[in-house]
Amino acid sequence: MLDFSKNYFELFDLPLGFTVDAKRLAERYRALQAVTHPDRFAVAAEDEKRLSLEASTQVNEAYRTLKDPLARAKYLLELHTGDPGTDSETSKDGAFLMEQMELRETLAEAQTSPNPRAAVATVLTHLAEQSVALDKELAGLFAAPSPASLDAARELVRKLQFLDKCRRDAEELDAAIEGHY
Structure with missing residues (x-):
């Protein structure tokens, strides 16, 4: 079968x-x-x-x-290294983490902004653009897997996890805002 x-x-x-x-x-x-x-x-x-x-x-x-790109990337890491090892780790890129904190602040402020749905839409657009860029990088890294490229891919997967969580939170907020109108 x-x-x-x-x-x-x-x-x-x-x-x-x-x-x-x-x-x-x-x-x-x-x-x-x-x-x-x-x-x-x-x-x-x-x-x-x-x-x-x-x-x-x-x-x-x-x-x-x-x-799912995030699940696929984790699966590829597991196939190549035996361990995706990304769930309990955080990104080491300080600038990226600061940007994520700013996006979270924007989401928190969106509820009280004059046009909350537009604020959430802006965040979602930004997250989608970042995800596309990371997907392109991952495609290149997995095209020629080496220890160095797999380490770099692992860092990008950590970033994708942040983006995915923020996207889900933004979508939940958008649905809640829509329910109030």
């Missing part, structure tokens, strides 16, 4: 790297789901049902991981 020893890139028949063809990823996901979905095994033996459920779960997890 499914070779559980394959990494997510092999499972989806994609080249190992940060840049992923989203269309091909979606096509492979649909094809794998068509083969592994538990509904196809509703009348099968218990072992086949269990394997189908495990395969479908792995396909779903692989798809979520490869679709």
Whole structure:
């Protein structure tokens, strides 16, 4: 049914790297789901049902991981180094951290600004631009993985984690502001 020893890139028949063809990823996901979905095994033996459920779960997890740039970067670090090692670490870039604090202050002040949704939108735009820039850097670092490039990638993943958390907070704030109008 499914070779559980394959990494997510092999499972989806994609080249190992940060840049992923989203269309091909979606096509492979649909094809794998068509083969592994538990509904196809509703009348099968218990072992086949269990394997189908495990395969479908792995396909779903692989798809979520490869679709999300932050999760994909962490997964690549794990494949290359054996440990993504980024969850408990913080960025070492002081200027970046100061910028993140300023963005957080802007979000805090947005609630009392004359146009709170515009303030949040400005933050979200800035975060999206930073994420795109970091994604481009990660693509280059993972294209030629070496100890130095993987260390640099690990630092960029830490930064992406900050951006992702700030983005989620900004989206929550935007939804709360929208609910008040």
